[in-house]
Amino acid sequence: MTQPAAPVLREMRWWDIDPVLVLEKDLFPEDAWSRGMFWSELAHSRGPDATRRYLVAESDGRVVGYAGLVAAGEQADVQTIAVARDHQRTGLGARLLTELLRAATAFECHEVMLECRVDNIRAQQLYERFGFAPIGFRRGYYQPGNVDALVMRLTTEPGSGPAAGSAPVQGTDIND
Template sequence: MRWWDVDPVLELERAIFPEDAWSPGMFWSELAHARGPLATRRYLVAEAPGGRIVGYGGLAAIDGTGDVQTIATAQDHWGTGLGARLLTALLAAATDFECHEVLLEVRVDNARAQRLYERFGFEPIGFRRGYYQPGNVDALVMRRPSQTTSEAPSVQGT
């Protein structure tokens, strides 16, 4: 993800997460830590033919722990394996950052995303009560110990 991707990513973000979308400042802040020799972030975009951004994801790496900050795919790309490909790339980034574990939060009512994370070896370790606002929806915290990306499930398609 580069600076010129922020506006189209925000458009997708608002479509997917209308009530708790990230602000432009949140993306800019994350991207500020994604370049240079001291980078602690990796942010990616997925483009469809024609250049439309149809997915994105981001990982923060601090002291050997990776944290999937965000991951999303356009609704018309659900079920295509795009989310799995983005997650594979984020896990590869965690390996590059020498993370010994990767954490993430997912809405307790998002069973589809939870199944994806479980396929990649994430396991529930706790809850964050009222994490998602508005609505006061709990987050399920999941953890995956370090593995090589070759251990991730295979994904068909491009």
């Protein structure tokens, strides 16, 4: 039996929103993003003044993951990373995070922030392997479930970029 090809990562486009929403609703049923939220993010992802980078992962013609980052000045914020249930524990989350960190470097950001559900231990472990450190909590951040968020930060030396030294980690998934 042959192994399926590794998912291909590419820039998210407007026609990806519907399949992304299917994954979003499956993985985050209580606090899924809306179509309008994705449209708004993609509106800022192209052209010379772009401040966003959104990716999708495709396998066999199907979107099996997505991720997004926003940059402002020297700081970037991971907005979302999600991997389809049948592609979790394959390293796809780490590949998506690696690409977001490369985007942060391209945006000349020296700090990357993110929020992660306090009950998503696997995501926290992935972030820690990439050098993120916990710096605080946001109480009741994820609604309507009233779940707290762990705030994490990755900092780098100017000129080195957040992706310096970051390598994909196999066997890890993330749903935040």
